[in-house]
Amino acid sequence: MKPSLVKGTRDFGPEQMRKRHFIFDTIRSTFRRFGFQPLETPSMENLTTLTGKYGDEGDQLLFKILNSGEFAATLTDADLQTAQQPGGSKKLIPQLAEKGLRYDLTVPFARYVVMNRNALALPFKRYQMQPVWRADRPQRGRYREFYQCDADVVGTDSLLCEAEIVLMIHEVFRNLGITDFTLKINNRKILAGIAEAIGVPGQEATLSVAIDKLDKIGQEKVLDELRERGFSDDALSQLEPLFASAPEGGILATLERLRQWLAASETAQAGLAELEQMLTLVQQYGLSGSALHVEIDPTLARGLSYYTGAIFEVKANNVSIGSVSGGGRYDNLTGAFGMPGLSGVGISFGVDRIYDVMDELNLFPEGAGQITRVLLVPFDEPARAVALPLLRTLREADVAAEMYPDLTKVKKMLDYANAKSIPFVVLIGSEEVQTGLLSLKNMITGEQQKLRAEDVLTTVSA
Amino acid sequence: MKPSLVKGTRDFGPEQMRKRHFIFDTIRSTFRRFGFQPLETPSMENLTTLTGKYGDEGDQLLFKILNSGEFAATLTDADLQTAQQPGGSKKLIPQLAEKGLRYDLTVPFARYVVMNRNALALPFKRYQMQPVWRADRPQRGRYREFYQCDADVVGTDSLLCEAEIVLMIHEVFRNLGITDFTLKINNRKILAGIAEAIGVPGQEATLSVAIDKLDKIGQEKVLDELRERGFSDDALSQLEPLFASAPEGGILATLERLRQWLAASETAQAGLAELEQMLTLVQQYGLSGSALHVEIDPTLARGLSYYTGAIFEVKANNVSIGSVSGGGRYDNLTGAFGMPGLSGVGISFGVDRIYDVMDELNLFPEGAGQITRVLLVPFDEPARAVALPLLRTLREADVAAEMYPDLTKVKKMLDYANAKSIPFVVLIGSEEVQTGLLSLKNMITGEQQKLRAEDVLTTVSA
Numbered sequence: 001m002k003p004s005l006v007k008g009t010r011d012f013g014p015e016q017m018r019k020r021h022f023i024f025d026t027i028r029s030t031f032r033r034f035g036f037q038p039l040e041t042p043s044m045e046n047l048t049t050l051t052g053k054y055g056d057e058g059d060q061l062l063f064k065i066l067n068s069g070e071f072a073a074t075l076t077d078a079d080l081q082t083a084q085q086p087g088g089s090k091k092l093i094p095q096l097a098e099k100g101l102r103y104d105l106t107v108p109f110a111r112y113v114v115m116n117r118n119a120l121a122l123p124f125k126r127y128q129m130q131p132v133w134r135a136d137r138p139q140r141g142r143y144r145e146f147y148q149c150d151a152d153v154v155g156t157d158s159l160l161c162e163a164e165i166v167l168m169i170h171e172v173f174r175n176l177g178i179t180d181f182t183l184k185i186n187n188r189k190i191l192a193g194i195a196e197a198i199g200v201p202g203q204e205a206t207l208s209v210a211i212d213k214l215d216k217i218g219q220e221k222v223l224d225e226l227r228e229r230g231f232s233d234d235a236l237s238q239l240e241p242l243f244a245s246a247p248e249g250g251i252l253a254t255l256e257r258l259r260q261w262l263a264a265s266e267t268a269q270a271g272l273a274e275l276e277q278m279l280t281l282v283q284q285y286g287l288s289g290s291a292l293h294v295e296i297d298p299t300l301a302r303g304l305s306y307y308t309g310a311i312f313e314v315k316a317n318n319v320s321i322g323s324v325s326g327g328g329r330y331d332n333l334t335g336a337f338g339m340p341g342l343s344g345v346g347i348s349f350g351v352d353r354i355y356d357v358m359d360e361l362n363l364f365p366e367g368a369g370q371i372t373r374v375l376l377v378p379f380d381e382p383a384r385a386v387a388l389p390l391l392r393t394l395r396e397a398d399v400a401a402e403m404y405p406d407l408t409k410v411k412k413m414l415d416y417a418n419a420k421s422i423p424f425v426v427l428i429g430s431e432e433v434q435t436g437l438l439s440l441k442n443m444i445t446g447e448q449q450k451l452r453a454e455d456v457l458t459t460v461s462a
Numbered sequence: 463m464k465p466s467l468v469k470g471t472r473d474f475g476p477e478q479m480r481k482r483h484f485i486f487d488t489i490r491s492t493f494r495r496f497g498f499q500p501l502e503t504p505s506m507e508n509l510t511t512l513t514g515k516y517g518d519e520g521d522q523l524l525f526k527i528l529n530s531g532e533f534a535a536t537l538t539d540a541d542l543q544t545a546q547q548p549g550g551s552k553k554l555i556p557q558l559a560e561k562g563l564r565y566d567l568t569v570p571f572a573r574y575v576v577m578n579r580n581a582l583a584l585p586f587k588r589y590q591m592q593p594v595w596r597a598d599r600p601q602r603g604r605y606r607e608f609y610q611c612d613a614d615v616v617g618t619d620s621l622l623c624e625a626e627i628v629l630m631i632h633e634v635f636r637n638l639g640i641t642d643f644t645l646k647i648n649n650r651k652i653l654a655g656i657a658e659a660i661g662v663p664g665q666e667a668t669l670s671v672a673i674d675k676l677d678k679i680g681q682e683k684v685l686d687e688l689r690e691r692g693f694s695d696d697a698l699s700q701l702e703p704l705f706a707s708a709p710e711g712g713i714l715a716t717l718e719r720l721r722q723w724l725a726a727s728e729t730a731q732a733g734l735a736e737l738e739q740m741l742t743l744v745q746q747y748g749l750s751g752s753a754l755h756v757e758i759d760p761t762l763a764r765g766l767s768y769y770t771g772a773i774f775e776v777k778a779n780n781v782s783i784g785s786v787s788g789g790g791r792y793d794n795l796t797g798a799f800g801m802p803g804l805s806g807v808g809i810s811f812g813v814d815r816i817y818d819v820m821d822e823l824n825l826f827p828e829g830a831g832q833i834t835r836v837l838l839v840p841f842d843e844p845a846r847a848v849a850l851p852l853l854r855t856l857r858e859a860d861v862a863a864e865m866y867p868d869l870t871k872v873k874k875m876l877d878y879a880n881a882k883s884i885p886f887v888v889l890i891g892s893e894e895v896q897t898g899l900l901s902l903k904n905m906i907t908g909e910q911q912k913l914r915a916e917d918v919l920t921t922v923s924a
Contacts (some may be wrong), residue, residue: 003511003573003799006561009504011574033857035864036836038479042471049465066526068597072545072554083534092534099468113467113472121881135530158867273844286851337465372497388746395495402497406618419583
């Protein structure tokens with residue numbers, strides 16, 4: 001039997017894991033430096049918790065877990081007939097499955113908050129880094145199992161939280177070495193204001209869905225779609241400033257243009273004021289000028305209709321990989337679980353896409369996460385007795401070290417060191433045992449020197 | 463709708479996560495110091511990969527994932543009739559599910575090795591720390607989702623690997639602070655030798671299954687079971703030395719007694735010699751005397767019949783919690799996937815039980831993994847402008863710091879600091895803004911002092 005992987009899933013071998021650890025560690029340490037606390041929720045949730053939270057398409061993409069025991073005993077002839085009709089299988093799901101796999105980290109977080117409402121100190125800042133699963137058709141860059149890394153604050157509507165997200169994004173990408181990125185920011189209130197300004201108040205959701213496709217289908221097709229959805233030519237002509245290229249003069253010029261265009265909408269002005277306050281906090285923190293990678297984009301909508309304030313999206317420049325991070329403010333995270341009115345704001349980092357960006361731009365630091373630093377290579381039993389205390393000394397100094405387990409050809413042992421990218425090898429033969437001088441080989445330079453055991457540690461730690 | 467957890471699964475809130483991280487980090491850093499490299503495999507495997515690897519009971523405990531799309535369209539009247547018979551549901555599984563959730567880390571590891579056989583440098587040392595799932599009846603200490611932390615070496619039969627496992631176990635438990643534990647060691651060859659010695663050669667598997675229950679059911683019932691399975695009274699009477707308490711004199715005395723009892727069995731002598739060589743390596747490394755927590759236990763079998771050499775099991779003393787770690791040598795890890803003859807040896811740490819032991823014995827270090835070190839508490843907008851650059855300074859020095867997001871009552875902000883166990887709070891009001899002297903409050907001692915912003919970092923880092 002030739003084994004294979006489930007389509008859309010991946011093994012991560014040592015080389016990939018080292019790179020992934022670098023990304024996870026960078027994101028985690030930033031989350032923690034900003035005072036976010038870890039949370040983990042189970043991989044499985046009751047389907048009642050998951051269903052209806054991600055739209056019809058999302059419900060279909062949930063992985064369902066077959067009930068245990070006599071799960072099919074209650075199936076009837078009528079069920080069988082149902083199943084044989086097109087689309088009939090899904091009607092049998094309630095009988096066959098009561099559990100599903102986590103689809104994102106947001107719904108389980110909301111469930112956690114509701115179940116622990118009395119014990120949680122608000123505002124609650126949590127981060128969560130776990131895999132999620134989607135029964136999607138696998139394709140390049142789209143997997144059925146992938147990690148999300150989320151940080152959210154709930155229980156406050158302070159704009160400081162938005163400012164902190166802007167700061168965290170900058171810190172994460174700087175620490176990853178992705179220096180050329182753009183953080184696009186918008187605000188749901190600006191989108192609502194645009195709907196007001198063009199004479200279709202309250203229709204910003206429809207507007208957003210179409211505008212969200214701007215990058216993919218272009219201005220003309222966006223307008224066609226809106227026309228089909230009943231927007232008048234007059235309304236559409238007033239959308240013109242939305243498609244104009246950003247003015248010279250950066251953020252301030254963009255803010256000014258929007259303020260003038262949307263002067264008649266109080267909602268838009270409120271959104272613009274929020275944006276401005278947030279940016280003031282960011283500047284007071286000390287992030288400004290060329291270090292600030294923010295762009296205000298009034299077309300940014302990110303599909304998800306639950307954002308009520310700020311909307312964020314990050315793209316790496318010079319690579320054709322979609323957004324690597326996104327988030328925003330929402331006002332009703334826990335409403336579906338009977339706890340309305342809890343405001344929050346969050347950000348999600350997509351590890352798989354960040355990995356692809358860093359791989360394509362060759363940004364992983366040399367030797368990042370290389371594990372073993374020293375390989376001990378004894379030629380015989382007496383040499384082992386010399387090697388073992390050295391192995392202990394190295395590890396006690398927190399130097400990752402191993403001893404080649406078999407007594408075999410030296411070439412084979414050196415090949416092993418090379419295959420594992422181990423930078424130092426200590427060769428111990430009968431001469432070394434007699435003289436007490438060990439041969440330390442630098443596998444990168446090829447250089448070899450004779451040292452006493454007690455000097456090996458100093459040299460390999462340098 | 464009141465949300466709930468799937469039975470047998472758990473949320474891990476910040477407090478538990480901090481403790482779990484302490485365990486994970488300790489195990490991971492030991493694995494890495496010993497030169498093991500990380501591997502991660504997908505949560506889902508094809509059922510063809512999983513089925514038949516864990517016995518009938520294991521097959522039943524696999525969580526199966528319902529196929530997507532028209533999964534029920536091929537069900538027939540005959541299937542329906544099958545399903546309505548006792549035990550009939552499971553016969554429908556092949557039609558309804560082709561994927562299952564990982565049941566342990568060993569089978570996916572074997573699959574990975576076989577699929578990457580040409581690329582892997584042998585010996586291959588990998589560690590893997592991921593959740594596994596079992597559709598077991600939940601009960602105290604038994605969960606449907608739990609973590610395993612495994613380290614294995616494959617591609618060598620060197621006894622150095624066994625010695626390294628003994629060393630790793632000691633290092634992990636020492637670093638966790640679990641100083642009172644017992645590492646029981648046995649060898650399959652000793653069990654086989656016992657079978658030879660009592661005149662039932664080749665029957666060590668049957669013998670093991672019964673002996674494995676010694677702790678639970680006692681000597682008499684073990685003998686009853688063996689009698690039922692056809693062992694003669696003569697054979698059973700020769701088992702007597704197995705049940706005798708360990709002799710005074712520790713490991714050496716136990717080895718000597720076994721050597722005499724099993725003098726007639728070459729297999730047993732080979733097993734004893736392996737044990738002795740392994741212990742010599744451990745001693746040469748520098749682990750001996752009272753630091754060595756090893757006990758030789760010829761009754762140790764660990765149920766799993768695939769061990770072919772050393773068998774390990776760790777229990778914490780003074781708590782009634784089962785084994786916290788176990789493993790051994792196997793000679794046919796990858797045989798089921800068409801790659802016979804690959805020998806390996808591994809160890810698995812059970813995080814959930816280790817957690818329970820440490821909780822019961824109160825071994826988690828005070829403040830282990832406490833996140834935020836400093837909370838900034840500005841009383842108004844001007845105070846915020848003073849606080850923000852300080853926030854930046856702290857974080858740039860890798861001090862986890864946050865600013866309370868809302869302008870509210872001081873008491874509420876201090877309550878927040880206490881709820882999150884934040885040790886330092888910086889209070890900034892109008893006086894502080896004017897004088898430039900900030901109030902630093904130590905939340906543990908209650909002490910308060912006035913400092914310039916640039917001195918806060920020094921004090922909180924001390």
